[in-house]
Amino acid sequence: MKFSWKNYDPDGFYDELISSPGYPRTAGRTVARHIRSLTPEEIRERQMAAEIAVKTMGITFTVYSQGTNIDRAWPYDIIPRTISGKDWDRVEAGLIQRLTALNHFIDDIYNDQKIFRDGIVPPEMILESSNYREACAGMKPKFGAWAHICGSDLIRDRDGTFYVLEDNLRVPSGVSYMLENRKVTKRVFPELFEEENMRPIGEYTTHLFDTLASLSPRKLDYPEVVVLTPGIYNSAYFEHSYLAQQMGAELVEGSDLFVADDDCVYMRTISGPARVDVIYRRIDDLFLDPEVFEPDSALGVPGLMRAWLKGTVALANAPGAGVADDKAVYTYVPDIIRYYLDEDPIIPNVETWRCSEKAARDHVLKNLDKLVVKPANESGGYGMLIGPAATERERRAFAKRIRSNPRNYVAQPLISLSTCPTVCPGGIEPRHIDLRPFVLQGARHYVTPGGLTRVALVKGSYVVNSSQGGGSKDTWIVD
Amino acid sequence: MLSRVAERVYWLGRYLERIENSARMIGVYGNVLLDLPRPAKLIWESLLATTGSTELFAERYSRADERNVVKFYLADKTNPTSILMSVTQARENARTVREIVPSNTWEGINDLHLYLLDHLDAGLARRGRDEFLTHVINACQFIIGGLDSTMSRDAAYQFLSAGRYIERADMTSRIVDVGLANVFPWVSWMHGGEVPDGSQSPYESVLWMSVLRSLSALQMYRRLVPERVRADEVVTFLLQDRYFPRAVAHCIHAVQESLDALPNDELAVAAALSAVRHVRDADIDAILARERLHEFIDGLQVDFGAVHDAIEQTWFLPRSGRE
Numbered sequence: 080m081k082f083s084w085k086n087y088d089p090d091g092f093y094d095e096l097i098s099s100p101g102y103p104r105t106a107g108r109t110v111a112r113h114i115r116s117l118t119p120e121e122i123r124e125r126q127m128a129a130e131i132a133v134k135t136m137g138i139t140f141t142v143y144s145q146g147t148n149i150d151r152a153w154p155y156d157i158i159p160r161t162i163s164g165k166d167w168d169r170v171e172a173g174l175i176q177r178l179t180a181l182n183h184f185i186d187d188i189y190n191d192q193k194i195f196r197d198g199i200v201p202p203e204m205i206l207e208s209s210n211y212r213e214a215c216a217g218m219k220p221k222f223g224a225w226a227h228i229c230g231s232d233l234i235r236d237r238d239g240t241f242y243v244l245e246d247n248l249r250v251p252s253g254v255s256y257m258l259e260n261r262k263v264t265k266r267v268f269p270e271l272f273e274e275e276n277m278r279p280i281g282e283y284t285t286h287l288f289d290t291l292a293s294l295s296p297r298k299l300d301y302p303e304v305v306v307l308t309p310g311i312y313n314s315a316y317f318e319h320s321y322l323a324q325q326m327g328a329e330l331v332e333g334s335d336l337f338v339a340d341d342d343c344v345y346m347r348t349i350s351g352p353a354r355v356d357v358i359y360r361r362i363d364d365l366f367l368d369p370e371v372f373e374p375d376s377a378l379g380v381p382g383l384m385r386a387w388l389k390g391t392v393a394l395a396n397a398p399g400a401g402v403a404d405d406k407a408v409y410t411y412v413p414d415i416i417r418y419y420l421d422e423d424p425i426i427p428n429v430e431t432w433r434c435s436e437k438a439a440r441d442h443v444l445k446n447l448d449k450l451v452v453k454p455a456n457e458s459g460g461y462g463m464l465i466g467p468a469a470t471e472r473e474r475r476a477f478a479k480r481i482r483s484n485p486r487n488y489v490a491q492p493l494i495s496l497s498t499c500p501t502v503c504p505g506g507i508e509p510r511h512i513d514l515r516p517f518v519l520q521g522a523r524h525y526v527t528p529g530g531l532t533r534v535a536l537v538k539g540s541y542v543v544n545s546s547q548g549g550g551s552k553d554t555w556i557v558d
Numbered sequence: 559m560l561s562r563v564a565e566r567v568y569w570l571g572r573y574l575e576r577i578e579n580s581a582r583m584i585g586v587y588g589n590v591l592l593d594l595p596r597p598a599k600l601i602w603e604s605l606l607a608t609t610g611s612t613e614l615f616a617e618r619y620s621r622a623d624e625r626n627v628v629k630f631y632l633a634d635k636t637n638p639t640s641i642l643m644s645v646t647q648a649r650e651n652a653r654t655v656r657e658i659v660p661s662n663t664w665e666g667i668n669d670l671h672l673y674l675l676d677h678l679d680a681g682l683a684r685r686g687r688d689e690f691l692t693h694v695i696n697a698c699q700f701i702i703g704g705l706d707s708t709m710s711r712d713a714a715y716q717f718l719s720a721g722r723y724i725e726r727a728d729m730t731s732r733i734v735d736v737g738l739a740n741v742f743p744w745v746s747w748m749h750g751g752e753v754p755d756g757s758q759s760p761y762e763s764v765l766w767m768s769v770l771r772s773l774s775a776l777q778m779y780r781r782l783v784p785e786r787v788r789a790d791e792v793v794t795f796l797l798q799d800r801y802f803p804r805a806v807a808h809c810i811h812a813v814q815e816s817l818d819a820l821p822n823d824e825l826a827v828a829a830a831l832s833a834v835r836h837v838r839d840a841d842i843d844a845i846l847a848r849e850r851l852h853e854f855i856d857g858l859q860v861d862f863g864a865v866h867d868a869i870e871q872t873w874f875l876p877r878s879g880r881e
Contacts, residue, residue, distance in 0.1 A: 137668040311654050324657030334875060335560050347561045349713055349873045350821040 093497040106163040106557040154550035164558035173425030183419035185225040215399035225400040235497035248404035255318035257531040277555035278528035284325035290521035294393035295356040302356035338382030434488040529554035571721025573648035578698035586772040666701040716816040727809035826868040833861035
């Protein structure tokens with residue numbers, strides 16, 4: 080018995096592969112046809128082969144739990160998620176527009192603060208944000224770019240419209256998994272690559288290196304670019320090492336670097352100190368420099384901020400860039416785009432209520448059973464309330480937290496996430512997905528064709544985070 | 559190249575070598591037992607002495623029998639030199655230098671780690687042990703082969719190589735030492751303390767062959783010395799042969815060559831050269847005649863320690879710079 084798409088029902092959600100039971104979308108035709116030609120047994124075999132490939136390629140992520148770190152195999156589903164090239168071109172333009180505007184915004188708030196004077200964004204919201212860094216005021220990074228690497232989370236509603244759910248401007252992760260997913264798919268479905276033309280994604284690391292190199296304060300053909308990792312116990316260590324390897328850059332830890340009397344950054348090598356031009360830092364602002372931020376941090380480099388402010392080294396992303404990925408700032412992004420670019424946003428925001436505003440807060444507290452409430456500064460899906468799924472008691476407890484610190488919360492309607500066919504224990508079933516494309520801004524812009532598709536493996540669930548049982552898929556932009 | 563990376567690559571080399579050596583030794587010790595009359599206890603105790611683990615073992619186990627000793631070497635998480643812990647350490651080191659070593663190195667080590675987790679129980683049982691150990695040795699050879707054929711002879715390779723050879727030199731010297739210290743008394747014990755003049759105990763040859771076999775040296779030794787396996791010839795071969803890649807002289811010379819290719823190498827090369835001379839210029843027959851071999855080997859190990867210290871001092875992160 081071969082698999083039939085007639086028995087696959089996305090139940091009213093926008094499905095990425097199938098427009099209605101039995102009818103694949105144009106971009107998904109090849110994939111759908113191929114799946115249809117396989118028996119359930121063959122599909123299970125491919126899924127198992129993929130899981131073995133993931134294991135032997137050592138694609139892992141680390142979960143921190145009860146005081147220990149566990150290195151787990153990266154969860155990957157064999158059925159690719161397909162998006163038409165036409166849909167994608169629009170998304171790509173929207174992402175570039177968004178990051179451009181956000182960089183204008185960050186540059187403005189650390190310098191002229193025109194946007195405050197023009198009354199578009201209330202200054203207290205920014206200046207009181209836990210991600211605002213006083214130490215960065217007056218800094219003018221090259222190209223006016225503060226967030227050089229951005230990962231925005233996109234979702235698709237029931238009608239297929241893309242929305243931005245959040246921006247990640249600090250240390251977004253996941254791009255290595257996007258690249259590795261494609262490699263695994265090539266191992267599992269080599270025949271599909273002969274039949275389909277999907278846009279290649281392998282150039283990402285070249286573009287990343289070019290972006291980073293363009294930030295170098297010294298004019299060199301090959302500036303010294305390094306990736307700064309908190310170390311092997313960080314959940315994204317795999318990615319840090321992967322990116323360094325792909326770019327041919329040194330992977331450094333804080334103890335490898337020091338700032339000398341000339342305020343330049345050097346790394347300790349077997350031939351003595353070597354000057355560093357650009358640091359792609361994968362550690363949080365607050366751990367960067369114990370002289371300026373957390374004094375007890377051993378992850379960073381004493382004097383690093385001094386070097387950066389003096390312009391002897393570039394940091395990507397720049398310290399302080401995170402002020403713009405705050406979920407409270409998110410609500411202003413459409414206004415920010417209009418203000419700096421004089422354009423309408425190409426990709427809309429999800430409707431969001433700011434609990435800091437009384438009318439909005441009252442609405443949120445009254446409708447907790449219908450809304451999703453998120454803390455403004457957390458990531459990874461931690462500390463949020465999914466109202467419709469929560470118990471009355473959980474909602475009451477959460478209401479208390481909102482009242483005691485309204486600035487820290489925003490709320491959104493429970494927006495639908497699109498589905499994609501996924502291999503489940505009972506066969507192929509629809510599961511909810513999101514998408515994290517990666518956007519670069521240095522001398523130029525670059526957007527990954529597609530991105531990392533994350534999938535909630537539990538039926539009906541919207542929780543796609545790998546730290547909480549989510550999986551992933553290869554993502555194909557099909558022309 | 560980063561100092562921290564140099565240090566981790568060096569230790570990766572040491573751990574890889576240690577894994578292979580341990581697997582070989584356990585295999586050979588298990589086999590030689592089949593040739594010998596009881597009691598075998600002394601043999602297992604001599605294995606513990608080889609690796610300097612007598613005390614650590616005694617803290618954890620009451621009896622040095624086959625079951626306990628094999629468990630101690632294969633699977634004991636409290637024994638830092640057990641195969642399980644060495645593989646875990648090699649994997650951690652490989653993971654932190656993943657961008658430096660060829661990707662199949664990482665995959666090979668990761669594979670070996672997975673294999674170990676799945677097959678430890680089979681390896682502990684006597685019946686499955688041979689297959690288990692053979693797999694471990696083959697996996698190491700596969701990893702080393704991959705490094706050998708795909709890694710540029712850059713600084714990282716030299717550190718890896720120096721780590722491998724210094725570990726190997728150390729291990730060979732220990733095995734020779736223990737061959738002497740433990741095999742002879744054991745043989746005397748077998749014969750009530752009396753070995754007739756000029757003749758060999760039938761087991762002496764068997765035991766020296768096992769020493770050679772634990773270093774995979776028997777075949778090469780036979781080509782060089784086609785007569786009966788004798789202590790003085792074996793010791794000379796294992797310490798001074800220039801061409802056999804597990805002989806101490808060869809290993810320490812290889813360390814010196816690797817260090818030679820690195821920047822600021824004066825201190826470390828001087829230490830390695832002094833070790834090379836020490837082993838090469840020794841009069842082994844005279845040392846054996848005076849029964850000073852144990853002291854001589856102690857001296858060699860002090861040399862290896864000095865080479866290691868010089869490497870650390872020259873190229874690794876200063877102690878204060880570490881987390």
